[in-house]
Amino acid sequence: MSTLTRISGSFDQPHDAATSTTETDVSSSQNAKDDPHLVVLEPEDNPQNMSSFRRWLAVLIISSASLCVTCASSIAAFTELGAAQTFHVSHEVTILGVSLFVTGLGTGPLLVGPLSEVYGRNVVYQISYALFFIFTFPVVFAPNIAVFLVFRLITGFCGSAFLSVAGGSVSDMFPNSSIASPMAVYTISPFIGPVAGPVIAGFINQHLYWEWTYRVQLCWIFVELLMLVIFVPETYVPVILKKKARRLRESTGDPKFYAPLDRREGSLASAIIVSCRTPFQLLLFDRMALLLDSWNALILGILYLAFQAFPIIFENVHGFNMQNTGLAFTGIGLGMLLAISTQPLWNRGVPFSLALYAREAAKHNGDPPPEMRLIMGQVGAILVPVGLFWLAFTTYPQVHWIAPIIASVPFGSGIYFVFTSTFTYLVTAYRPIAASAMASNSALRSAFAAAFPLFAGAMYNRLGTVGATALLAGLATIMAPLPFIFYRIGARLRKNSRFAAQ
Secondary structure (H helix, E strand, O other), X not given: OOHHHHHHHHOOOOOOHHHHHHHHHHHHHHHHHHOOOEOOOOHHHXXXXXXXXXXXXXXXXXXXXXXXXXXXXXXXXXXXXXXXHHHOOOHHHHOHHHHHHHHHHHHXXXXXXXHHHHHOHXXXXXXXXXXXXXOHHHHHOOOOHHHHHHHHHHHHHHHHHHHHHHHHHHHHHOOHHHOHHHHHXXXXXXXXXXXXXXXXXXXXXXXXXXXXXXXXXXXXXXHHHHHHHHHOOOOOHHHHHHHHHHHHHHHHOOOOOEOHHHHOOOOHHHHHHHHHHHXXXXXXXXXXXXXXXHHHHHHHHHHHHHHHHHHHHHHHHOOOOXXXXXXXXXXXXXXXXXXXXXXHHHHHOOHHHHHHHHHHHHHOOOOOOHHHHHHHHHHHHHHHHHHHHHHHOOOOOOOOOHHHHHHHHHHHHHHHHHHHHHHHHHHHHOHHHHHHHHHHHHHHHHHHHHHHHHHHHHHHHHHHHHHHHHHHHHHHHHHOOHHHHHHHHHHHHHHOOOOOOO
């Protein structure tokens, strides 16, 4: 199975859609022989049998909608000064516009993730995006800072409901043999979104009032909502079967027809309780998960801190205007695009590790251990501090402004490698509770991403651009050995863990 196939767990309840669909087909067919009223998946019902055009159209819409949500998290960074003047508050208060949105993104999946397993992907898409659209109006037309901040939190929560199931739709529609390319298109959107926010907001705020940032975003959300409603079909097989059973009961008048989801044990409330409880148990009782999640959280926190740091570096030191400062983030975005372009190499086993993959696969009957996924993380663990140290020592006024932008390229590549490696490792190493493993990662990442921007200004004012950025690079360096350590001892730790797969 490709690495990208397993990435779906980073934004969804992790599962292998192709495998689960196959298992559903087999078990349902066997049970149908004994129970003629059990509804089974026919070829015309299978989302993987839709036309290639329709599936790819859905992938592109889902990906663009995901990009819209994550872009909204950082787009507020360039409206802070205007909002501070309008609402007569300090700049530090308006930074909460980013922090609270990210808090909503992190907590939402814990509560609404199980909903897709009962009601399907589309209901979650459409309701969450409709609420995202509706609650953006109070942000656009907020009469005071309290309303502005409260609805930034709420819109983040609504947007997270979409992100918590979007990756699952992609894996629903494509078999393992052809999922790498569509999953790559989807995977890049949550990474590029936060970087695209400052680029878009920089242009808008340079030429218009800060409120126009959210007005443009409102139009974008509305277009995405229309496309989700019109072009994206339901892809979750258990819900497709449930709807088919309901149609059969109505058309035949026979109330005995049922789908497996109709006989599901347990309540939705109990599923939500488990969804909220298990991720925090994992963080408390599993050291490996805690350290990997902390590593991810640190790096995402640094990325969101950059939304406060880059204006200091490029506006105060190099005299950039707001528009050009937004463009400075293209270095991070370019690094991410370069990193994802190497994904086909990782899927096949990159040249320097191909022999290692083959040896480990032979040792484990063709299925390499989860620790093989950490090789990509080892590359990212080196690139992140290298990029940050390079950035730190090129922020002097006498150094040309292009140097720190170039330095941010390896930082962006490292972010992609670290997150992709950790996501795939958590999903495979903690497969029995894969959804909770990713939820714990998301919650801790969001906590750091929400907190780091709040102290960025004070830190850079006290330590200067060189000292503050070098401090972040040092923290990343301290965490860098983790993928190397867990590559060596991860299997032993998994054997002693009550959560991990053996």
